[in-house]
Amino acid sequence: MQAFQLEVHETQSALVTRGIQLWQQAAAVAIAERGSFTVALAGGSTPKQLYSALATTAGLEWSRTMVFWGDERYVPHDHPDSNYLMARQTLLDHVPIPPENVYPWPTDAGDPATDSQRYRVSMSRIFPGEWPIFDLILLGIGGDGHTASLFPGSAALAVTDQWTAVGEKSGEPRLTLTFPVLNQGRQVIFFVAGEGKAAIMQEVLTTDPQYPSQQVHPQGSLLWLLDAPAAAQLPLKVGL
Numbered sequence: 603m604q605a606f607q608l609e610v611h612e613t614q615s616a617l618v619t620r621g622i623q624l625w626q627q628a629a630a631v632a633i634a635e636r637g638s639f640t641v642a643l644a645g646g647s648t649p650k651q652l653y654s655a656l657a658t659t660a661g662l663e664w665s666r667t668m669v670f671w672g673d674e675r676y677v678p679h680d681h682p683d684s685n686y687l688m689a690r691q692t693l694l695d696h697v698p699i700p701p702e703n704v705y706p707w708p709t710d711a712g713d714p715a716t717d718s719q720r721y722r723v724s725m726s727r728i729f730p731g732e733w734p735i736f737d738l739i740l741l742g743i744g745g746d747g748h749t750a751s752l753f754p755g756s757a758a759l760a761v762t763d764q765w766t767a768v769g770e771k772s773g774e775p776r777l778t779l780t781f782p783v784l785n786q787g788r789q790v791i792f793f794v795a796g797e798g799k800a801a802i803m804q805e806v807l808t809t810d811p812q813y814p815s816q817q818v819h820p821q822g823s824l825l826w827l828l829d830a831p832a833a834a835q836l837p838l839k840v841g842l
């Protein structure tokens with residue numbers, strides 16, 4: 603298993619504070635070194651507090667920040683399940699980010715594969731190379747060990763020659779970045795909170811690879827950022 607960093611913070615509030623600090627650091631380095639900061643956001647509910655706190659964090663250079671998503675549900679952008687809508691409501695509608703810096707997955711072609719390819723084309727405007735290299739990729743983890751929309755048993759797990767793929771959850775299509783793209787990341791952070799994730803965290807960090815999230819081995823750094831409830835079943839002696 604690739605080396606990884608693990609941080610456990612006593613509360614979700616402390617976790618959010620640390621998440622902001624890591625975002626600030628990643629953005630500052632990227633902008634200093636390359637003139638812009640490319641980030642792929644996680645969906646779901648866990649990141650909401652982080653995004654809301656980022657919205658009131660001073661000093662972030664939103665004009666140089668390029669926002670993408672690691673995955674998206676195949677729903678309209680105004681649908682309550684939309685990861686894009688969630689990020690807009692918690693963060694993007696509250697910061698001075700130029701609209702052209704925000705790259706939502708298209709979900710209006712009526713065909714997930716078409717929209718998956720369209721996203722790859724839009725990404726290539728920012729990432730001209732063979733593979734996109736994100737400065738920061740935020741990920742969550744599901745109770746089944748999925749991450750982004752790379753779910754156990756789905757064909758998307760085996761896609762190694764594309765930037766994007768069509769995943770599926772319980773028969774519903776999902777759009778997702780592929781493992782090669784996640785693994786090109788300069789910094790990948792799994793942002794995990796709540797006792798509901800304690801069991802899967804114990805499995806993922808202490809057993810042989812069997813879950814999609816265990817296939818994330820970025821060329822850059824890998825950090826598991828947990829609150830104490832999510833870390834409760836880890837065999838750690840933590841001086842919390």
Ligand code: 6PG
Nearest residue numbers: 645646647648742743744749750
């Ligand atoms: C999504 C996410 C997904 C999420 C996990 C955890 O579209 O739902 O990208 O990978 O991160 O399912 O979701 P919660 O944060 O809601 O537990």
